[in-house]
Amino acid sequence: MSDSPAVWFHTFGCKANQYDTERIRQELELRGAATAPDAAAADVAVINTCTVTNQADANARHLVRRLRRRHPGLRIVVAGCSTAFREAEYLSLEEVDGVVAGHDPAAVARQLPAVGELPRAAANAPLVRNARGTRAWLKIQNGCDRKCSFCATRIARGASVSRPTDDVIAEAATLARVHPELVITGIHIGHYGKDLGPGVTLAGLCERLLDEVPARFRLSSIEATEIEDRLIDLLAESDGRLAPHLHVPLQSGSDRVLRLMRRWHTREAYRSRLLAIADRVDAFGLGADIIVGFPGEGEGEFEETRALVEELPYTYLHVFPYSVRNGTVAATLPGRVPGDVAAARSRTLRELGLRKGESYADARVGEVADIIVEGRKDRVAGLTGDYLRVELLGHAVPGDRFSAVLEGRVGRLVAAIPSRRGPCAGSRETPPRPPRGSRP
Numbered sequence: 001m002s003d004s005p006a007v008w009f010h011t012f013g014c015k016a017n018q019y020d021t022e023r024i025r026q027e028l029e030l031r032g033a034a035t036a037p038d039a040a041a042a043d044v045a046v047i048n049t050c051t052v053t054n055q056a057d058a059n060a061r062h063l064v065r066r067l068r069r070r071h072p073g074l075r076i077v078v079a080g081c082s083t084a085f086r087e088a089e090y091l092s093l094e095e096v097d098g099v100v101a102g103h104d105p106a107a108v109a110r111q112l113p114a115v116g117e118l119p120r121a122a123a124n125a126p127l128v129r130n131a132r133g134t135r136a137w138l139k140i141q142n143g144c145d146r147k148c149s150f151c152a153t154r155i156a157r158g159a160s161v162s163r164p165t166d167d168v169i170a171e172a173a174t175l176a177r178v179h180p181e182l183v184i185t186g187i188h189i190g191h192y193g194k195d196l197g198p199g200v201t202l203a204g205l206c207e208r209l210l211d212e213v214p215a216r217f218r219l220s221s222i223e224a225t226e227i228e229d230r231l232i233d234l235l236a237e238s239d240g241r242l243a244p245h246l247h248v249p250l251q252s253g254s255d256r257v258l259r260l261m262r263r264w265h266t267r268e269a270y271r272s273r274l275l276a277i278a279d280r281v282d283a284f285g286l287g288a289d290i291i292v293g294f295p296g297e298g299e300g301e302f303e304e305t306r307a308l309v310e311e312l313p314y315t316y317l318h319v320f321p322y323s324v325r326n327g328t329v330a331a332t333l334p335g336r337v338p339g340d341v342a343a344a345r346s347r348t349l350r351e352l353g354l355r356k357g358e359s360y361a362d363a364r365v366g367e368v369a370d371i372i373v374e375g376r377k378d379r380v381a382g383l384t385g386d387y388l389r390v391e392l393l394g395h396a397v398p399g400d401r402f403s404a405v406l407e408g409r410v411g412r413l414v415a416a417i418p419s420r421r422g423p424c425a426g427s428r429e430t431p432p433r434p435p436r437g438s439r440p
Contacts, residue, residue, distance in 0.1 A: 005114050006034045008042035013050025015185040019137035020103040021048045027105035031115040044075045049082035051152050053323040057082050068095040077111045081156035126171035129178050134374040134398050136179035141186040149262040149329035160191045176215040183218045190226025203230035218243040224273045225265045236280045240370040243385040245285035253308035254301035278313045285315045285386035293322040293342025295333035315360040317353030321346050365408040373400040390415045
C-alpha cells in the first residue's frame with residue numbers, strides 16, 4: 001500500500017447508506033486518501049453494507065469473496081448496517097481485513113493505517129459534494145424508534161437521532177453550490193426534531209431550507225401519518241421548490257396484515273391522508289413500498305391491498321415479495337406464503353403500478369414541468385419535480401434547470417430544451433408554477 005492509499009467504495013442499500021458512504025469518502029480524502037475509480041486501481045475497498053433482508057447480507061459476502069479472488073492484494077474493509085447487525089460473522093470471514101460495526105468515518109479511517117489525522121478545521125465539516133452528480137443526499141437524522149416486525153434496520157441503526165437544524169442548513173448551502181437538487185433523507189425523517197426539543201419539526205426544517213438555500217428539495221421516504229398539514233402547504237405552495245413528489249410506504253392495504261407487521265397506521269388513515277394531499281398538490285408524483293406474501297396474508301388480505309392501490313393516485317410502486325430476516329419478530333410468525341404465490345401477487349401489483357404510471361404520464365402531456373438535467377454531456381435526461389424521467393431535445397448540460405412543456409412520443413415523455421430560457425434556466429431561481437393536471 002502506498003503512503004496515500006487509493007480507496008474504492010461500494011454501497012448497498014438506501015439513500016441514507018449512500019449518504020454515509022459520501023461522508024466516509026470525504027473524511028478519508030481529508031486525511032490524505034485518494035478515491036479510486038474501480039477496485040483494480042485501489043489499495044483498499046470499503047464496502048458499505050445493507051441488512052434489509054437476508055439476501056442483502058448474502059450480496060455483501062458474495063462481493064467480498066469475489067474481490068478477494070480477483071484482487072488478492074486488496075485490503076477489504078466492511079462497514080454499515082449488516083456489520084452492525086452481524087459483526088461477529090464478518091470478523092470470522094478470512095477475506096475481510098477490517099470490520100466497522102456501523103458508519104463512523106473515523107472508525108473506517110482507523111482501518112487504513114496509512115492515512116493521516118483529520119485536520120482540526122475539517123472536524124464536523126459539511127459534506128461538500130455527492131458522487132451521484134446532479135442530485136445530492138442531505139441526511140437529517142439517523143435511526144428509528146418504531147418496531148416494525150419485519151425490519152432489522154432499526155436494530156442496526158438504533159434510536160432516532162436528529163441532526164441540529166443549523167448543521168443541516170449549513171450542509172445544504174454547501175451542497176447547493178454543486179447540486180441543483182437536494183434529497184432530504186434519513187432512516188425515519190418524519191421523526192425529525194422530536195429529540196431536539198419542542199417545536200422542532202420536519203416542516204419547520206423545510207421552511208428554513210426553502211428560505212435560505214437556493215436549490216430544489218425533494219423528500220425521500222416518509223410515513224403517511226407523519227406528513228404535517230404545514231408540510232402539505234409547502235408541497236402545494238412552494239412553486240416546485242419542494243418537489244411535488246412523495247414516497248409513502250404502504251406495506252399492506254389490509255389492517256390485519258398491518259397489525260402483524262406492527263405498523264402504526266390503519267388502511268383508512270393512510271388512504272384518507274394521501275387523498276387529501278393529492279387534492280392539494282398539483283402534478284403530484286406518488287410512490288410506495290409494498291410487501292406481498294407476508295406471513296398470514298391470504299387472498300382476501302391481498303385483494304384489500306390491490307383495491308387500495310387501484311384507488312390511490314400512485315405514479316410508481318416498489319413491490320417486494322416478503323423475505324425472511326433472521327432476528328426479527330416476523331421471522332417467527334406462522335402462515336408462510338408459498339414463494340410462487342408471493343411472486344404472482346408481486347407481478348400483479350407491479351403491472352398495476354406500471355399501468356398507473358403510464359396513465360399519469362399521459363395525463364401530463366401538454367403541461368409544463370420544472371426539469372433538472374441529469375446525466376453525462378453526451379447523453380442527458382431530465383427529472384421533473386413530480387419524478388418523471390424525460391427525454392430532452394436540444395443542448396443541455398447536467399445541472400441545468402428550466403421549465404418546458406411535456407410532449408408524448410412513442411410512450412415516453414419528451415421535452416424540448418428552450419433556446420431562450422426563462423429565469424430558472426441554468427440557475428436556482430424559482431420556475432413558474434405548472435398548471436393543475438388531471439390524475440388517473
